[in-house]
Amino acid sequence: MDPTNVLGGQKTCGYFVLVVLNGGKTYVDTKKCENNPLEQSLIFKDDNHCAVQADSSPGIEHVGDLQSSSSSNNQQLTVNIITKLTPVYYLGRVATTEIRDLMASYMNLSIEQDVINSLNLLCENTISGPAGLGFLSFVGFSAFDDIHPSGLVRHPNILPVLAVVESSDCCYMFQPKAPYTLENIMHYSPEALCSDWHIRFFIYQIMSALAYLHDFGVHHGNLKPSTILMSDSLWPYLSISDISHVKQNRGFGGPEGSILNSCCAEEDCSSRSIFASFNLPSSLDWSSHFKRWWTGELSNYEYLLVLNKLAGRRWGDPAFHPVMPWVIDFTVRPDENSDIGWRDLTKSKWRLAKGDEQLDFTYSSSDVPYHVSDECLSELAVCSYKARRLSKTILRSAVRSVYEPNEYPSSMQRLYQWTPDECIPEFYSDPWIFVSLHSEMSNLALPSWVTSSEEFICLHRDALESDRVSQQLHHWIDITFGYKLAGEASVEAKNVMLPPSDPSRPKSIGRRQLFTKPHPKRLISTPHSAYHNKVESCARCQRKGSNSTTDVLLNDCNPPNMFSQVDYLEEFEQATLFMELQHHLNPIYSYSNTAACCCSSVKYLKRQFSDQEVLQPDSVLSVVPDFDFGSYLECFESDDSSSIGYQELLRWKQRSCSVIEHHANDIFSIGCILAEIYLHRPLFDASLLAAYKETGMLPGALHELPVHVRLLVESCIQRQWERRPCSKHLLESPYFPPSVRSAYMFLAPLQLLCTSGDRLKYVTKLASEGTLKAMGEFAAEVCAPYCLPFVSSSRLDVDTESCLRLLKEFLKCLSVQAAKKHILPIIQKILQVPEYSHLKVSLLQDSFVRELWKKLGKQTYIEKVHPLVIANLHNSPNKITASSASIVLIGSSEELGIPITVHQTVLPLIHSFGKGLCDDGIETLVRIGGLLGESFIVKQILPLLRNVIHFCIDSSKVTKPEPQQSWNSFALIDGLSALEGLVSVLPVKAVLRELLQDQVCLHIKILMLIHLDLDVIQVAATAFVDLCLRIGPDNTVIHVLPHLKELFAELAFFQDSSAVSLPTKGLKISERNKSETIKMESRIDLVLLLYPFLASLVGIEKLREYCSTWFLLEQSLQRLYNWKFEPSSKCSISGENLKTQRFQPGNDTSSEVVPTELFNGAGSSVSQSQIPKTGWMAASKHRFRLEHGTSSDNLSASTSGNQPWFWFPSPDSSWGVPDLLGRSSGLKDELPWKIEASVLYSARAHPGALRSLEVHDDECTIFTGGVGPGFKGSIQRWELANMNCTSGYYGHEEVVNSICILSITGKVASCDGTIHIWNGQTGKLIAAHTESSTSFPLQTASVEQANMLNQDALSGGILSNAFRGSLYTTMHYMASEDKLVAGMGNGSIRFIDISRDQKLHLWKSDSAEISFSSLVSTICSSGSDKPRNGSLVASSSWIAAGLSSGYCRLLDERSGKIIAVWRAHDGHITKLASPEDHLIASSSLDKTLRIWDLRRNLSVQSNIFRSHSDGIFDFSVWGQDLLSVSRNKIALTSLSRPTNEIGHQQLVLQNLYSTDRGVKYKNMSVLSAISVLPLSRLFVVGTEDGFLKICH
Secondary structure, three states: OOOOOOOHHOOOOOEEEEEOOOOOOOOOOHOOOOHHHOOOEEEEEEEOOEEOOOOOOEEEEEEEEOOOOOOOOHHHHHHHHHHHHOOOOOOOEEHHHHHHHHHHHHHOOOOOOHHHHHHHHOOOOOOOOOOHHHHHHHHHOOHHOOOOOOOOOOOOOOOOOOOOEEEEOOOOEEEOOOOEEEEHHHHHHHHOOHHHHHHHHHHHHHHHHHHHHHHHHHHHHHOHHHHHEEEOOOOOOOOHEHHHHHHHHOOOOOOOOOOOOOOOOOOOOOOOOOOOOOOHHHOOHHHHHHHHOOOOOHHEEEEEEEOOHHHOOOOHHHOOOOOOOOOOOOOOOOOOOOOOOEOOOOOOOHHHHHHHHHHHHHHOOOOOOEEEEOOOOOOOHHHHHHOOOOOOOHHHHOOOOOOOOOHHOOOOHHHHHHOOOOOOOHHHHOOHHHOOOOOOOOHHHHHOOOHHHHHHHHHHHHHOOOHHHHHHHHHHHHHHHOOOHHHHHHHHHOOOOOOOOOOOOOOOOOOOOOOOOOOOOOOOOOOOOHHHOOOOOOOOOOOOOOOHOOOOOOOOOHHHOOOOHHHHHHHHHHHHHHHHHOOOOOOOOOOOOOOOOOOOHHHHOOOOOOHHOOOOOOOOOOOOOOOOOOHHHHOOOOOOOOOOHHHHHHHHHHOOOOOOOOHHHHHHHHHHHHHHEEEEOOOOHHHHHHHHHHHHOOOOHHHHHHHHHHHHHHHOOOHHHHHHHOOHHHOOOOOOOEEEEEEEHHHHHOOOOOOHHHHHHHHHHHHHOHHHHOOOOHHHHHHHHHHHHHHHOOOHHHHHHHHHHHHHHHHHHOOOOHHHHHHHHHHHHHHOOOOOOOHHHHOOOOOOOOHHHHHHHHHHHHHHHHHHHHHHOOOOHHHHHHHHHHHHHHHHHHOOOOOHHHHHHHHHHEEEEEOOEEEHHHHHHHHHHHHHHHHEEEEEEEEHHHHHHHHHHHHHHHOHHHHHHHHHHHHHHHHHHOOOHHHHOOOHHHHHHHOOOOOHHHHHHOOOOOOOOOOHHHHHHHHHHHHHHHHHHHHHHHHHHHHOOHHHHHHOOOOOOHHHHOOOOOOOOHOOOOOOOOOOOOHHHHHHHHHHHHHHHOHHHHHHOOOOHHHHHHHHHHHOOOOOOOOOOOOOOOHHHOOOOOOOOOOOOOOOOOHHHHOOOOOOOOOOOOOOOOOOHHHHHHHHHOOOOOOOOHHHHHHHOOOOOOOOOOOOOOHHHHHHHOOOOOOOOOOOOOOOOEEEEEEEEEOEEEEEEOOOOOOOOEEEEEEEEHHOOOEEEEEEEOOEEEEEOOHHHOOOEEEEOOOOOOEEEOOOOOOEEEEEEOOOOEEEEEOOOOOOOOOOOOOEEEEOOOOOOOOOOOOOOOOOOEEEEEEEEOOOEEEEEEOOOOOOOEEEOOOEEEEEEEEEOOOOOOOOOEEEEEEEEOOOOOOOOOOOOOOOOEEEHHHHOOEEEEEEEEOEEEEEEOOOOOOOOOEOOOOOEEEEEEEEEEOOEEEEEEEOOHHOOEEEEEOOOOOOOOOEEEEEEEEEEEEOOOEEEOOOOOOOOOOOOOOOOOOEEEEEEOOOEOOOOEEEEEEEOOOEEEEEEOOOOOEEEEEE
């Protein structure tokens, strides 16, 4: 099944709708079904649909016609409408197998293949039939407006009709089922429509479909949120089954408000329709039901069903089943005169089950406070309740994968005690709920006080309708549907729900709060018996309407007699007021409720049709018009920069007119829906619409709409239908910007029912022609979620080129933030797939990685992509993938720089030793070392390898479990292989100095270990042979042979029974194939591997001189291997045939310590195969020198002081293997950072104090701001590689207080009271910004917008001459929006648009909010666009401003509304930062560092870090670590613990130390600024005496 199908390009819908077009009652015939009836179950029902899903086939939603059949002509008319509006792919009497074939055709995406093929040919300027041209006419290509391919091509916003199927008595329409409706989205995930543009795009699609219907002379007549279907990607559809004429012929045209009394599920029960939810229309008149319930005319059961319906709950959907309260605990027979056995309805069942103490603990200890983690009725509970009636398949999927019948509660009492969830209606109405269909599961046991299930249902229902429950039921309604779902009332009721993790994700279920005020108590309680002829049983319900029931009630009780007149009037007034506040429960979307004929024009449907004519589509144009692909591409050009003015909208409104009343009624519905989307509540109810019709008075809610939306809505809801705009005129409204139209044309073909490969081909062709760029950045971002899933789902190599081209086009057109949101996850998903794919290899090419790096930035690349590239060197089953990943790592190493390469590439590779690192992983490590030179190998890689090898040697001497011993062996093999490769690229002098001089060779140490695996010994011997060959015979004699005496002595006396028993073991060496690999089978084989080789290399006499046991060794060689030294012959065993692949672990290795899958493909020796001589930063030249032999002089020159990164130290000896492993993971997931507090390098940056510094994301460039010559401000640009000042900016008159690197634009902003924006490379001034009250000659013109808040300036306060009220005092860069936020001396905040180079709005402070005026000393903002529900911050983005008075101000980033003001410190706030979206860290001159949780009360938090003896000047955040400076000391603290546990903590202070010739010197300079380099694991500080210091 293709995962990218219709319905928004998401997963194929697995459910289908079978709509009865004509006929009497219909039921699903389970007898003819191929599956066992027990394997089927009702999965969903709403107003008009119910779905049956079989175990082995997709669900079929079956809609029954409840009224009498229509005439034959009416049936023909209905079918003809369907075939005119959309293609019908099958018609006739079919069997079950044909239905399944039809479903398979839909699932295989082949239904609309001809349309996409035609479009792909049009992209090549080739016309093939009318399908493509007709489709383009639907989506707005004006050249083909006159083409009407009736019945041939489906409009992209009309739900597909897969078939019209005939039966003996009626016709069925077969459709896929959409997962959501607009009603679902508005109620349960309103933030899914995340912006005004998305709303316009959504309305435009609905209008396009409506215009299509109107163009064929058909009006919808039933347009409302519940009939607008939506896909997973929120692509909307209109269903033909919801069109008024089709819907009337389905039998749902009866009275909307009639509901019969209900009790149980008996076949002849008058309320069966309520139980089945067929006769509860979506637009319920809640007011009338409430009145009837309040006065006792409607039962509690019925009223609760109405509330369930309004809340969106559906019968048959276990995840959103109707809910009822438990009213008794089943311990005793319910008795109203006794308090025993009754449930407390003032508390939720969750609260009763969990207890207040547990809920209070959960609420206080959670990051996001909540009491209730699940729905009041979960899917698990529903399926457990109904376990006796559900199939085992459903029980396995919803309850537990292993079916255990004994684990389900066996009795009602046990069920009540077990569940924290509420009840279901079946326990009040269906006696069969207790009967088990499974032989191994017993019936649900009834309480002892009843004798039958019918009696239990009657008594249980009596309890629900009792006076005791009726007097408390309103409390339960408040908890489940009412005001206790939100606000302080939910906290008091311990009913706070856990908010969704992603509020923008579409949902079809959720808690809907129906009431915002306490629900009135029921006035009159009606006994259950009042609804029945027989008091003693409810097996049959009374067949009476509501009038007779009312008579019974009025005869039995009289309200004035029960209450005093005053009490009654008070109750009546409260109930009336409550009803008036609930207008949103009775929405109206149609101006006229009268039934109308579907066809409003005689364009197509004037006459009657015969059977032969019914299904014949209109003839198409005989002459196909010319098509110009260039003209088509021009339609995508859009420019939204020129905003549409109010006057243009008015002129458009004046031109609006309609010619058909029914079409105008559809436009009225559009206006109501548009208003509701913005208002989050309906625009009209019955009373408001009646008043509007009578007086023309518009609802007051219209004034809450944005001006442009209000104008459009007013135009759509005109009282005179002739003045409403027609659908096509509405599509041309200025309300829809050009980008909406172009995005719609771009995306509509992607909704076709065809293969993803063809859609990918089409969208790639358009993108390659520049359509994304023409549409604009925002429209391209909207299109990305629809297009990019084709890339991630592609499995065919033929699609690789299209996928790569599409990714590159989106990389060019999307903003940085959009690329991170949409492209990055796709690339991560592809790289994470373990199997080989041509697309993965293409993504690992230099050119694409460079583009990705350039777009995302180095830090994002290192954090998100680089680890996945390294992961492709683990157990890679394909050599091509591993080689591609290796080339990326090698090519990027020089550009990353030594610090980042060490921490992000070298350490992860070494960390992978023993865990399945493939050959290319070892080769990568070696070639990176060769590329970066001898100094890098000697200072960085060799110390790490030595640590690992020594650790493994020491571990091998200790008895450990087999898995750890196995890992130890594998790690040794990898380490030796890497060491072998490095020896081959190092100069001989370096090899001698680092591995042999004054020390025992590592190889010999390993060869001496008797208990090691033979595979490890053989790899060590191979590496040893290569080492000797590399250093030559003379150095071997001097540095190696003296250390071999002990080894040869041990081998000479080695006893091996297997060797002794085989005196002629092996062949003569001279007879061996010299290229044959020698495999060690015994430790004595070491003699064969080493002795003959050394004899040939250094000479037999020299070898015998250092080997006292030479005679025994040579004797063993002759006896076992037929070897005898011949002076005239050369050694037959060379280094090559000693090579063997690194050991492959066996199947007996346990995965508890090291996962088994990590070992697949691990352990071959370093391959010296050539890799392509292409790479980054001229890496090929370095490789050429290394592969062809580099002289010692050449490599030695690289150790001079001019070498880049000369100051970066080698790994400290304290880097043991545990530390090594901890420091090699991601930025935020590793072990706590260890601060050495050591100054690595220091340089004089400024003559005076260094006051500010900013580190570029690449961590290779630093900008410092301080006091320059003449006491003016200056900025220096430093390259960390050589610690050279390469350029600077000297245009400031005052000392620079803030620097921001504008990463998106490549510019730098600096502030000394005036903001200067300049080129970071050249130092050339681009623009300067200042406020109007300051005279500044370089001030740029700016347009002040009118959205300024309070314009009253602050008076008084502490302002120095240096920071006058109109001067900028600090800056903060918001990269996601490319805006600069500047604080001012008078407490105001200015926004500056960097891309447009102009000042935006100014937020002025209100002197009333703070006791006295103060300047803005620091600013920070949230780094996320995700809203934080349930927290103090309700907006999607916030800005925090710290003031010199110690106050902190939190503002909504979009509106400027002040969210909170609190006293954060007792002194000047020096720095604010946001480690997480809900946290703010602040420092001050009051010597404290504080953490603020925005989800809690800011005024009472105790979260102070102390210990600094002076004011804290600055701090820097890295993940969960925070590094602060005060005078000459630094302190590191962790934020990993919950903020409520931090309290008053003491910081551990450290001094910085410099080392000169082994002597440590304490840093005495006052530290003024600090910044962390997270990728390099370093930090830099600035001092008051002008120095810049790099530390670790």
